[in-house]
Amino acid sequence: MNQPITGVKRQAALGFIFVTAIMDVLSLGVMIPVLPNLVKQFGGGDTAVAADWNILFATVWGVMQFFCSPILGLMSDRWGRRPVILTSIFGLGVDFLFMAFAPSLWWLFVGRIFNGMTAASFSTASAYVADVTTPENRAKGFGLMGAAFGVGFTFGPALGGWLWQFDHRAPFLVCAALALCNWLYGFFVLPESLPPERRQPRFDWKKANPIGSLQLLQRHPGLLGLAGVGFLFQLAHNVLPSVFVLYMGFRYGWSPATIGLTLMASGISSIIVQALVVGRVVKALGERGALLIGLFSGFAGFMIYALAPTGPLYLCGLPLFALSGLIQPGLMGLMTRRVAPNEQGQLQGANSAMMGIASIIGPPLFLFPFAFAVRHDATLHMPGLPVLIAAFLMLSSTVLAYAKARPLPAPEPQAA
Numbered sequence: 001m002n003q004p005i006t007g008v009k010r011q012a013a014l015g016f017i018f019v020t021a022i023m024d025v026l027s028l029g030v031m032i033p034v035l036p037n038l039v040k041q042f043g044g045g046d047t048a049v050a051a052d053w054n055i056l057f058a059t060v061w062g063v064m065q066f067f068c069s070p071i072l073g074l075m076s077d078r079w080g081r082r083p084v085i086l087t088s089i090f091g092l093g094v095d096f097l098f099m100a101f102a103p104s105l106w107w108l109f110v111g112r113i114f115n116g117m118t119a120a121s122f123s124t125a126s127a128y129v130a131d132v133t134t135p136e137n138r139a140k141g142f143g144l145m146g147a148a149f150g151v152g153f154t155f156g157p158a159l160g161g162w163l164w165q166f167d168h169r170a171p172f173l174v175c176a177a178l179a180l181c182n183w184l185y186g187f188f189v190l191p192e193s194l195p196p197e198r199r200q201p202r203f204d205w206k207k208a209n210p211i212g213s214l215q216l217l218q219r220h221p222g223l224l225g226l227a228g229v230g231f232l233f234q235l236a237h238n239v240l241p242s243v244f245v246l247y248m249g250f251r252y253g254w255s256p257a258t259i260g261l262t263l264m265a266s267g268i269s270s271i272i273v274q275a276l277v278v279g280r281v282v283k284a285l286g287e288r289g290a291l292l293i294g295l296f297s298g299f300a301g302f303m304i305y306a307l308a309p310t311g312p313l314y315l316c317g318l319p320l321f322a323l324s325g326l327i328q329p330g331l332m333g334l335m336t337r338r339v340a341p342n343e344q345g346q347l348q349g350a351n352s353a354m355m356g357i358a359s360i361i362g363p364p365l366f367l368f369p370f371a372f373a374v375r376h377d378a379t380l381h382m383p384g385l386p387v388l389i390a391a392f393l394m395l396s397s398t399v400l401a402y403a404k405a406r407p408l409p410a411p412e413p414q415a416a
Contacts, residue, residue: 013132014144016190017125021148023182024089024121027096027175029156032263033256034164034171035099035108036245041168042105047246051371053105055363057112058242062359064116069123069356073349077200077342081128082192084345086183091118093179100172116356123348123355130336130344131193139282139290139333146325147274154267161260198341216350220338225404230331231354232397233295236302238362239390243370250374251383252311265315269322278329287333288405294326295401299394306387334405365389 039057040050076084091114098111126145133141163170217224248254248262281290301321308314339347366386373385382388 013191013193014129014141017128017132017193018144018148020085020089020121020182020186020190021125021145022151023178023185024092024125025149025152026156026159027092027152027178027182029153029263029267030160030163030171030175030178031096031099032153032157032241033161033245033260034168037164037249037256038099038168039105039108040246042108047250048371048374051243051246051367051374054242054246055367057109058238058363059360060109061112061116062356062362064113064356065359066353066356068117069352070346070349072118072124073127073345073347073352074200074203076124076127076194076345076348078203080192080194080199081124081131081345082186082190084124085121085128085190086186088118088121088124089179089183089186091115092121093176093183096172096176096179100169100176123352124345126332126351127344127348128193130332131198131341135333135337138336139287139329140279142329142332143274143278143282146278146328147271150267150270150274150325152267154264154271157260157263157267159260161255161257164256194341194345200342214350214353216339216343216346222404222406223335223338225400226331226335226338227350227354229291229295229397229401229404230335230351231358232393232400233298233327233331234355234358235362235365236298236390236393236397238358239302239366239386242363242366243386247370247383247387248314252314254311262315266318266322269318270325273322273325277323278326281326282329282333287330288401289330290326291330291334291401291405292398294324294328294330295394295398297321297323298327299391299398302387302391302394306384306391308384331401331405 036050036054039053040047042053072084072088095111095115098107098114102108102111126142129141129145130138159174160171163174217227245256245259248259249256254262278290281293285293297320301317301324304317304320305314308317335347335351336344366389369385369389370383373380373383377383
């Protein structure tokens with residue numbers, strides 16, 4: 001499987017990476033409704049204390065992602081996508097085992113550090129998609145990745161919430177098993193997508209640090225502005241893993257099982273958008289149009305989530321927010337056109353570094369206001385305050401995309 005794929009095998013490779021991405025996101029989805037509750041359990045049942053610990057967990061994960069993802073991205077340009085994907089999946093499995101057997105919060109903390117160091121499977125899979133698709137079909141390929149994301153988050157949270165009722169450690173053991181199956185699948189089935197002649201000739205540490213990785217964004221016209229759009233979107237999106245499980249439990253009194261079903265409904269909406277909407281919108285309006293529609297829909301959906309006083313009104317925002325699934329296909333289609341084939345991994349490493357920065361800033365940005373709102377709920381009555389902040393960031397991203405997102409033809413391959 002280390003031989004690179006060519007010709008008609010490229011279409012089959014999309015199926016391989018789709019399955020790999022589904023299993024990766026499914027394992028993460030299982031964790032979403034249960035990890036905050038496990039942290040809350042270790043913290044004596046105090047929601048505000050759980051919010052404080054989640055800030056530490058998410059921030060440290062973001063720091064590890066910021067420093068390590070550029071290294072992994074350049075490694076994928078130098079030695080291929082497959083070994084980096086397999087390493088990342090293995091790290092995810094180790095993280096889940098730490099969570100399953102953790103006797104204290106500090107064990108969970110160590111697991112998050114290890115996972116942050118190796119978390120590059122989805123970003124490297126995006127470089128994989130760029131390898132096996134033409135620039136014209138790239139947005140569809142990234143739409144397929146979005147569909148994988150939707151499938152994982154459709155069934156993962158529901159499965160996690162259901163398993164939590166039987167044993168609070170069972171979801172993490174299931175996640176570890178899924179990660180192991182994913183690793184075995186990748187080891188025996190997943191082919192390499194980057195031929196040797198299109199790889200970087202050497203591993204340059206000057207490019208493998210966060211600053212060197214981010215310099216790539218300055219070397220190509222328009223790429224830095226698009227990266228800014230992605231950063232604001234990722235920062236806003238951090239409100240979901242940071243706050244939403246605690247938010248839905250506090251505001252609407254939902255159990256982990258109910259939260260899991262709600263996230264399942266959100267995932268189904270996302271799958272529908274990826275399957276039926278992305279291709280049509282990109283064909284009719286282009287990647288820029290898809291990006292703008294997705295960003296504004298995300299803003300409107302966050303506003304509904306923040307202001308809905310009841311659970312049924314909150315659910316009304318799900319279909320609208322699902323249209324934010326247009327963001328990644330549109331944005332990645334525009335960005336990957338601006339770099340050469342042997343820079344796709346470095347681009348995804350830079351994007352992951354930006355995501356790492358967002359993961360560092362996001363948890364305190366959202367969890368501190370949430371903890372404040374919870375502690376002062378009797379007078380403030382604004383548990384949706386962090387979601388309003390996310391809506392403002394999404395609107396800012398929309399304005400920036402309107403100004404900076406301009407389509408460009410794919411560049412010719414460059415010599416390293």
